[in-house]
Amino acid sequence: MNIYTLLIAVISAMAGCAAAVFFKGAIGSKKLRDAEDEAVKITNAAKNEAESLIKEAGVEAKDILFKMKSEFELEAKETRSELKKLERRLIQKEENIDRKAEIFDQRENDIAAKESSLSERQRIVTEDEEKYKALLDEQKAQLERISTLTAEQAKELLIRAMENEARYEGAKLIKRIENEAKEEADKKAKKIMATAIQRYAGDFVAERTVSVVQLPGDEMKGRIIGREGRNIRAIEAATGIDLIIDDTPEAVILSGFNPVRREVARLSLIKLISDGRIHPARIEDVVKKVGQEVDTAIKEAGEQAAFDLGVHGIHAELIKYLGRLKYRTSYAQNVLQHSVEVGVLCGIMASELGLKEKVARRMGLLHDIGKAIDHEVEGPHAVIGSKLAKKFGESQGVVHAIAAHHEDVPPSSVYALLVQAADGLSGARPGARKELLENYIKRIEDLEGIANSFKGVSNTYAIQAGREIRVIVESEKVSDEESVLLSRDIAKKIEESLTFPGQIKVTVIRETRAVEYANK
Numbered sequence: 439m440n441i442y443t444l445l446i447a448v449i450s451a452m453a454g455c456a457a458a459v460f461f462k463g464a465i466g467s468k469k470l471r472d473a474e475d476e477a478v479k480i481t482n483a484a485k486n487e488a489e490s491l492i493k494e495a496g497v498e499a500k501d502i503l504f505k506m507k508s509e510f511e512l513e514a515k516e517t518r519s520e521l522k523k524l525e526r527r528l529i530q531k532e533e534n535i536d537r538k539a540e541i542f543d544q545r546e547n548d549i550a551a552k553e554s555s556l557s558e559r560q561r562i563v564t565e566d567e568e569k570y571k572a573l574l575d576e577q578k579a580q581l582e583r584i585s586t587l588t589a590e591q592a593k594e595l596l597i598r599a600m601e602n603e604a605r606y607e608g609a610k611l612i613k614r615i616e617n618e619a620k621e622e623a624d625k626k627a628k629k630i631m632a633t634a635i636q637r638y639a640g641d642f643v644a645e646r647t648v649s650v651v652q653l654p655g656d657e658m659k660g661r662i663i664g665r666e667g668r669n670i671r672a673i674e675a676a677t678g679i680d681l682i683i684d685d686t687p688e689a690v691i692l693s694g695f696n697p698v699r700r701e702v703a704r705l706s707l708i709k710l711i712s713d714g715r716i717h718p719a720r721i722e723d724v725v726k727k728v729g730q731e732v733d734t735a736i737k738e739a740g741e742q743a744a745f746d747l748g749v750h751g752i753h754a755e756l757i758k759y760l761g762r763l764k765y766r767t768s769y770a771q772n773v774l775q776h777s778v779e780v781g782v783l784c785g786i787m788a789s790e791l792g793l794k795e796k797v798a799r800r801m802g803l804l805h806d807i808g809k810a811i812d813h814e815v816e817g818p819h820a821v822i823g824s825k826l827a828k829k830f831g832e833s834q835g836v837v838h839a840i841a842a843h844h845e846d847v848p849p850s851s852v853y854a855l856l857v858q859a860a861d862g863l864s865g866a867r868p869g870a871r872k873e874l875l876e877n878y879i880k881r882i883e884d885l886e887g888i889a890n891s892f893k894g895v896s897n898t899y900a901i902q903a904g905r906e907i908r909v910i911v912e913s914e915k916v917s918d919e920e921s922v923l924l925s926r927d928i929a930k931k932i933e934e935s936l937t938f939p940g941q942i943k944v945t946v947i948r949e950t951r952a953v954e955y956a957n958k
Contacts, residue, residue, distance in 0.1 A: 609919030609920060609922050610919050612922055616922070650691055651690045651704055652688060652689055653688045653689060654688070654711065656687060656688060658711060661716050662716060664716065664718075668718060669717065669721065672718040672721045672722065673703065673706070673721055676706075676721055676722055676726075677694075677703035677725055678696065679692050679693065679694035679696075679699050679700050681703075692704055696813060697765035697767075697813075698732060698736070698765050700765070702728050702729050705731070705732065706721070706724050706725045706728045709728065710724055735761070735764075736758055736764065737757060738761070739760075739761040739774060740757035740761030740762075743760060743761075743774060743803065744757065744760070744803065747778065747782065747802075747803050748796065749781070752804075753830035753831055755830055756804070756807065756826070756827070760774070760777070762810040763777060763806065768806075776806065777802070777803050777805065777807075778803065779860075780803070780860045780864050781798075781800070781801075781802035782802070783802065783860035783864060784798040784799055784801060784802035784856050784857055785802070787856050787859065787860065791852070791856075793856075798853055798856055798857075800836055801840070801856075801857050802856075802857055802861075804827055805839065805840050805843045805857050805861060806819065806861075808821070808822035808823025808824070808826060810826075818844065818846050820840060820841050820844045820847075821841055821847075824837045824838070824847075835853060838850065838851060839851070839853050839854040839857045843858050845858075881904055881936065881938060882900045884935070885898075885900050885907055885932065886899075886900050886907065888932055889909045889928050889944075891931075892924060892927065892928060894912050894916040894920075895910070895912075895924075904942065905941075905943065906942065906943040906945065907928075907944055907945070909925070909945065909946045910947045910948075911924065911947070911948050913948050916948055918948060921948045925944045925945070928944045929944045932944070
């Protein structure tokens, strides 16, 4: 029981007293005594109950105090235990600190002793260095007297020996790296090239620009010349091409640098001869009509080339320049057909390498566009072509590939290298180009002469129509490692000294022979 129950009992007692007074006044004197008795009973009961409640509250309070005392004593005991533990830890830490202080003092003493010892050793080492330096100077002087060489001369000899050794080791390393790289690169390059060649099935006609018109008879020469030469002058004035009429039977030679005008002159002359009416007015009319026909043919040829390669968006003027390549030849190879072939090969190789095929085809098709006007503008056709492409809105990548396909500009993209490779492949294939016998023999002689000019070369042989040169060296003068450097030097000198289509392979051969004779 608690204090609230006790209060309820007291209130009940007071209520009983009040009820007794009320009943006393309400009823009569007769019942007053009964009410008083009843009130006394109620009061006594309330008192008894209140005393019981007070006793119970006291007992409960004692229990609570006892519990609180027990808990307090337990907490105090735990606190004392914790304090003892902390005290022990503090004592241990003090002991550890004292031990560390002793160790630090010992170390400080050791360091001081070592510093003293090091100072003594440093003094001894300094003295020894001075002694050794004096001995080295003395030995150097003795060596100079014995070898009759100064220190600078000996140093130069040593450096030269080290340089030769490093060159030898470098040549060995170059040879090993080249062999490893070639094994992998040759496989991939051959695969790409072979795939490109196999997939391209273009037809080529190694046609020359016709400069001779056949006549039905020699009497036609007089009609072409006309009275006092007025017909031939009219033809030359209308076409811009010179007509050469000499003793060549039944033939007229056309001479001019512009291949389109030469084609117009050829077709006009053929029409005039077949028609039979040759006079200045007729000549002007025929030349004008043939010029329009050739312009149409030029545009159609350019559009057809772009259509065949799937290249779109080329400027109309650039298409016309492209079509003019139909009447341009290089080493008897038609330049337009060559450009189409290069575009196809570029696209195939780009596809094999995971590059943009259409971009590569566009670069290959336009790479020789400068040859359409190189007879009118000074400079390399690659540079001329790049400026022409830039003028008509081609991208920077296409412009760079055109300019770099003959190394007039250093190539800086893989597409430029693809155009170089495809151009060399198209021009170097058998039958693609022709050259005069005298030029061919002269180039072969120059090629062999360059190789023979190097030290240690005994014989040289140009083979495969000048595409490869084999150099035989003297084994006692040229080592295996030096032969690698020799092949590089020969190739570099060939690049600097000769002009040639495609590439030339330089093979250096070194062999050692042991010969013995059996006698009876």
